[in-house]
Amino acid sequence: MSSRIEILNDGGFRSDGRKQYELRDITIDLSQQGTADGSAMITHGLTQVLVTVFGPREAKMRSQTLHDRAVLNVEMSVAPFSTGDRRKRSRADRRILELSAMIASTFEPVVQTTLYPRSQIDIYIHVIQQDGSLLPACINATTLALITAGVPLHDFVCAVTGGVHSTSPLLDLTTLEENDVPHMTVAVMPRTRKVTLVTMETRLHVERFRELFELACEAGQTIHKEMKAAVKERTVALVGAIDAGSKPGVVDERDRDVFMGESI
Amino acid sequence: MAAVLLSKSERAYIQSSLKATPPLRADGRGLLDFRTVLLETGVAPLANGSARLNIGKMAREGGGGTEIVAAAKLEVEDVESGDGVDGGRVACSVTCSPAAYPHLSSNALDELQHDLSVILQQTIGHPSLHPRNLTIIPRKKSWLLNLDAVVLADAGNVVDALFMAARAALWDAKVPRTRAVQYRAPEALKSAKNDVPGAMDVDEGTSGFDTRDMARTAADFELPDYWDEGETLDGREKWPVCVTLNLLTPRHFLDATPAEEASVPQRLHLMFSFVPSAPPTLQAMRLLGPEELDLKDLKESIAFGEQYAKELFTALETKLREEDNRRNIKARDRFALMR
Amino acid sequence: MICFASFPATSDASGSYGTTRHHPDVEDDVRMDLDEDDFEEGVQRLTVPGESITSSHAFMRGHGTYVDDEEVIASVAGTVERVNKLITVRAVRSRYNPEVGDLVVGRITEVQPRRWKVDANSRQDAVLMLSSVNLPGGVQRRKLESDELQMRTFFEEGDLLVAEVQAFFADGAMSLHTRSLRYGKLRNGQLVTVPPILIRRLKSHFVSLPCGVDLILGLNGYIWVSKHVKQSDQEGEEGFDAEAVYSNKNDEIDDATRAAIARVSNIIKVLASHFVPLTDAVLLEAYEWAVDQENSVKDLLADETGENLVASIGLGIRP
Numbered sequence: 001m002s003s004r005i006e007i008l009n010d011g012g013f014r015s016d017g018r019k020q021y022e023l024r025d026i027t028i029d030l031s032q033q034g035t036a037d038g039s040a041m042i043t044h045g046l047t048q049v050l051v052t053v054f055g056p057r058e059a060k061m062r063s064q065t066l067h068d069r070a071v072l073n074v075e076m077s078v079a080p081f082s083t084g085d086r087r088k089r090s091r092a093d094r095r096i097l098e099l100s101a102m103i104a105s106t107f108e109p110v111v112q113t114t115l116y117p118r119s120q121i122d123i124y125i126h127v128i129q130q131d132g133s134l135l136p137a138c139i140n141a142t143t144l145a146l147i148t149a150g151v152p153l154h155d156f157v158c159a160v161t162g163g164v165h166s167t168s169p170l171l172d173l174t175t176l177e178e179n180d181v182p183h184m185t186v187a188v189m190p191r192t193r194k195v196t197l198v199t200m201e202t203r204l205h206v207e208r209f210r211e212l213f214e215l216a217c218e219a220g221q222t223i224h225k226e227m228k229a230a231v232k233e234r235t236v237a238l239v240g241a242i243d244a245g246s247k248p249g250v251v252d253e254r255d256r257d258v259f260m261g262e263s264i
Numbered sequence: 265m266a267a268v269l270l271s272k273s274e275r276a277y278i279q280s281s282l283k284a285t286p287p288l289r290a291d292g293r294g295l296l297d298f299r300t301v302l303l304e305t306g307v308a309p310l311a312n313g314s315a316r317l318n319i320g321k322m323a324r325e326g327g328g329g330t331e332i333v334a335a336a337k338l339e340v341e342d343v344e345s346g347d348g349v350d351g352g353r354v355a356c357s358v359t360c361s362p363a364a365y366p367h368l369s370s371n372a373l374d375e376l377q378h379d380l381s382v383i384l385q386q387t388i389g390h391p392s393l394h395p396r397n398l399t400i401i402p403r404k405k406s407w408l409l410n411l412d413a414v415v416l417a418d419a420g421n422v423v424d425a426l427f428m429a430a431r432a433a434l435w436d437a438k439v440p441r442t443r444a445v446q447y448r449a450p451e452a453l454k455s456a457k458n459d460v461p462g463a464m465d466v467d468e469g470t471s472g473f474d475t476r477d478m479a480r481t482a483a484d485f486e487l488p489d490y491w492d493e494g495e496t497l498d499g500r501e502k503w504p505v506c507v508t509l510n511l512l513t514p515r516h517f518l519d520a521t522p523a524e525e526a527s528v529p530q531r532l533h534l535m536f537s538f539v540p541s542a543p544p545t546l547q548a549m550r551l552l553g554p555e556e557l558d559l560k561d562l563k564e565s566i567a568f569g570e571q572y573a574k575e576l577f578t579a580l581e582t583k584l585r586e587e588d589n590r591r592n593i594k595a596r597d598r599f600a601l602m603r
Numbered sequence: 604m605i606c607f608a609s610f611p612a613t614s615d616a617s618g619s620y621g622t623t624r625h626h627p628d629v630e631d632d633v634r635m636d637l638d639e640d641d642f643e644e645g646v647q648r649l650t651v652p653g654e655s656i657t658s659s660h661a662f663m664r665g666h667g668t669y670v671d672d673e674e675v676i677a678s679v680a681g682t683v684e685r686v687n688k689l690i691t692v693r694a695v696r697s698r699y700n701p702e703v704g705d706l707v708v709g710r711i712t713e714v715q716p717r718r719w720k721v722d723a724n725s726r727q728d729a730v731l732m733l734s735s736v737n738l739p740g741g742v743q744r745r746k747l748e749s750d751e752l753q754m755r756t757f758f759e760e761g762d763l764l765v766a767e768v769q770a771f772f773a774d775g776a777m778s779l780h781t782r783s784l785r786y787g788k789l790r791n792g793q794l795v796t797v798p799p800i801l802i803r804r805l806k807s808h809f810v811s812l813p814c815g816v817d818l819i820l821g822l823n824g825y826i827w828v829s830k831h832v833k834q835s836d837q838e839g840e841e842g843f844d845a846e847a848v849y850s851n852k853n854d855e856i857d858d859a860t861r862a863a864i865a866r867v868s869n870i871i872k873v874l875a876s877h878f879v880p881l882t883d884a885v886l887l888e889a890y891e892w893a894v895d896q897e898n899s900v901k902d903l904l905a906d907e908t909g910e911n912l913v914a915s916i917g918l919g920i921r922p
Contacts, residue, residue: 031324031325031327032325032326032327032328033327033331033363033416033417034327034328034329034331034363034364034416034417034418034419035327035328035366035417035419036327036363037696037697037698038696039327046309046310050416052361052363054363054366055698055726056698056726056727057698057725057726057727058712058720058722058727058728060367060369067774070726075362077359077361077414079308079333079335079359079412079414080335080337080357080359080410080412081308081310081311081314081335081337081410081412082308082310083310084310085339086337086339086410086412088357088412091370112669112678115775116726116727116775117774117775118727118774118775118776119726119727122362122366124361124362124363126361126363126414126416128308128333129308129309129310131310147651147652147679147680148680148696149696149697149698150679150680150681150694150695150696150697150698151679151697152652152667152669152678152679152694153652153653153678153679154652154653154669154671154676154678155652155653156651156652156653189653190653191653191654191655191676192671228651231651231680232649232651232680234680234695235649235651235680235681235695236649237878237920238325238695238696238878238920239647239649239681239682239695240920241877241878241879241918241919241920242695242800242801242878242880243647244879244917244918244919245879245880245882245885245918246803246880269710269712269722269760269761270761271710271761271762271763271789271851272761272762272851273763273788273789273790273791273850273851273852273853274761274763274793274794276851276852276853277791277792277793277853277856278793280853280856281861284858284861285858286858288858288861288862288865288900289865290793290865290868291865291868291869291872291900291901291904292862292865292866292869292899292900292901292902292903292904293901294604294901296604297604297605297901298604298605298606299904300606300607300608300904300905300906301605301606301607301608302607302608302609302610303607303608303609303610304609304610316610318610322872322873322876322904323611323873323876323877323906323909323910324876324877324878324920325798325875325876325877325878325920326872326873326875326876327876518604519605523793572604575604575605576605579605579606579607580607582607583607
């Protein structure tokens with residue numbers, strides 16, 4: 001089916017009108033969801049992922065705790081209506097378990113788990129919609145949810161997909177493009193430029209790999225800026241509210257006797 | 265529905281407040297007051313109809329609330345091969361997020377979602393509610409209507425929320441218009457098929473063309489117009505609503521919070537369908553809890569339930585029509601912008 | 604009785620980012636400099652994980668930071684705080700980080716041999732040792748085997764209590780004690796939870812409002828709202844009354860007090876959703892406003908009333 005669609009036309013445009021290196025719109029919502037300690041909803045184009053984080057908290061199963069650090073528990077669920085073809089996947093689905101494991105191992109070196117021995121950090125990922133770049137969306141949302149939950153991280157983790165159409169590299173692929181071109185996912189930590197995840201399930205020429213890999217790392221920095229801006233904006237708003245509440249006028253009053261109703 | 269830990273004195277406090285005259289609830293609501301319900305339809309562009317619903321969300325950073333996303337999705341089924349049923353069928357499923365029930369084990373979670381799926385399937389999939397326009401080609405092809413709901417958060421009253429979300433998603437669902445075609449040459453179909461990925465609206469995209477059995481069947485169908493979302497489901501007014509009466513004899517109250525759910529001995533789920541110009545029908549009923557209920561009290565409760573369900577139904581209907589309007593205006597604006 | 608509304612538009616909440624498409628080649632400097640202004644003296648500095656704060660030669664790293672390559676780097680998003688040479692970053696939102704001496708409200712999750720496990724919104728359940736509670740028959744008596752066998756008569760699963768953080772175990776779990784007449788089992792009211800950062804360390808965390816409502820502001824974000832009990836009654840005539848201390852029965856509570864408890868609870872929820880730190884002064888001001896407005900208790904939870912309430916005390920998240 002994809003053979004009829006031009007992945008990259010002569011004008012240098014992709015099927016959805018983007019240029020080669022252009023990323024899709026990113027929207028980020030970090031507002032509180034349910035009773036979670038932290039949550040983030042991210043959309044990359046039509047791909048939409050909600051991540052909620054609980055913890056660090058008492059482990060549900062004591063046998064699984066580690067005496068020197070916290071356990072990262074990643075559970076993923078994909079809404080049956082998230083894809084073009086409806087497909088209900090159980091939580092034990094192979095693909096889902098594989099993605100969860102990949103996300104857990106991506107964050108293992110990033111989260112400062114040694115600060116919370118015997119605890120558990122639960123990361124629940126909900127895929128609401130998918131149109132390519134699913135793994136990067138999950139990773140980016142997980143980073144943001146962990147930050148809103150106040151879980152200490154060494155750095156952001158920013159992920160992006162890249163693919164090669166004949167010899168031209170493309171970034172942030174849609175489902176259509178993922179079906180047609182060799183592609184990979186790269187997750188970077190922007191400060192040190194360390195890479196925490198590279199995964200590729202298709203074949204790619206070694207020379208192309210290098211070029212694409214570097215490009216994807218660069219794109220990770222761009223995504224980092226968006227994510228950082230969202231976190232800053234929320235932090236400014238919340239800290240502002242707290243500061244307003246601790247303004248001098250209020251603080252002074254704090255010292256008086258708190259038992260105001262004693263005369264009753 | 266989840267087991268919340270509550271101390272004896274908390275439970276006693278909730279019960280005695282509910283029994284006081286006038287009764288008072290922890291958040292100041294009256295016995296029959298619902299928390300504010302937030303509703304939006306058309307949230308999943310890849311589905312044929314969808315809705316997101318939240319009961320009791322706090323403003324801004326408050327979070328909370330029972331949150332559900334429901335979506336209806338149509339798939340073509342072949343009747344002759346035995347996969348489908350002539351006239352189409354309806355299949356419901358509920359997925360509960362572990363985030364909604366952070367204290368449940370995964371087994372308990374599976375049981376809960378199975379239980380909710382069964383309630384939804386038995387009520388929504390009942391023959392008396394079956395939409396008549398799920399046939400594509402009689403005795404050959406029909407639509408399978410999948411209704412999937414995801415419970416993202418549970419802050420009490422999840423069954424009522426589930427049915428409201430289900431009704432909203434089904435209300436929103438559009439069945440693509442189809443036209444039967446004669447099988448002549450593969451080219452004609454191929455060219456039609458190629459329009460699919462290019463179309464902006466992917467709603468009826470892939471599912472609309474199931475060409476697996478092309479060679480065997482002499483007649484198939486095509487979608488005459490890709491830009492048209494299609495027609496609404498037949499009898500969409502009929503989809504039921506649920507009201508849950510939390511029974512604390514002699515009183516009952518609606519829209520319980522988790523703490524309230526843990527404090528009452530019995531709950532009665534009542535699913536009503538309101539067809540215009542016909543008496544309301546009780547589509548399903550479920551009594552939960554360790555105590556028994558007098559037949560007389562049950563009858564009384566059903567009568568009350570019908571009244572509350574009617575109010576709920578009317579309010580939901582108004583909101584759904586508002587949503588339809590809002591999205592029509594939005595679509596029109598976008599269209600105007602494109603020109 | 605039932606009313607429907609729409610979800611708040613997320614585009615408003617998320618502000619200006621995400622409106623333009625981005626390109627790795629195009630450097631977006633504007634955003635890079637967002638935080639530069641915050642570095643001035645006297646202005647609170649905000650940071651995000653992975654951001655370098657200062658050199659590790661001149662400063663020491665505290666909570667919320669780590670050292671890499673001779674730099675002190677933030678590991679959480681929040682405000683940078685400096686005490687002499689110690690740099691810490693306080694996360695804007697997180698689970699409760701206990702300190703010895705803190706007053707917390709917790710819920711029993713498990714009864715174990717000679718100890719209770721208590722959920723206190725922290726990284727692990729807290730521990731309350733049998734030896735850390737007052738037992739019937741005199742404050743200073745020896746623990747007996749019979750006490751071990753009837754631990755559930757003191758506290759059972761689900762019970763709420765107020766306690767003080769006594770010490771920490773090697774793995775970071777906190778141990779609590781209730782050896783004060785003001786601590787122990789909670790009755791006569793309901794629990795409200797808020798983000799722990801909204802509860803500041805106050806002179807006293809037991810607050811009595813003039814409307815006949817007592818509050819216990821647990822530093823872990825759990826707030827107990829209950830009927831006012833006079834200090835002398837609480838302590839009992841003979842100093843310690845085990846019957847009353849471990850009772851599960853509520854006192855008689857009149858309707859006006861119940862309404863006041865509900866009103867105060869709703870006010871706390873509204874203030875917390877607007878991220879207003881909860882102090883006795885703020886709560887009192889908000890309560891007076893709510894009574895002046897002659898709103899019914901449930902109206903407080905309407906978004907608009909909530910906005911007005913927060914605006915009236917001049918606090919909350921700025922749009």
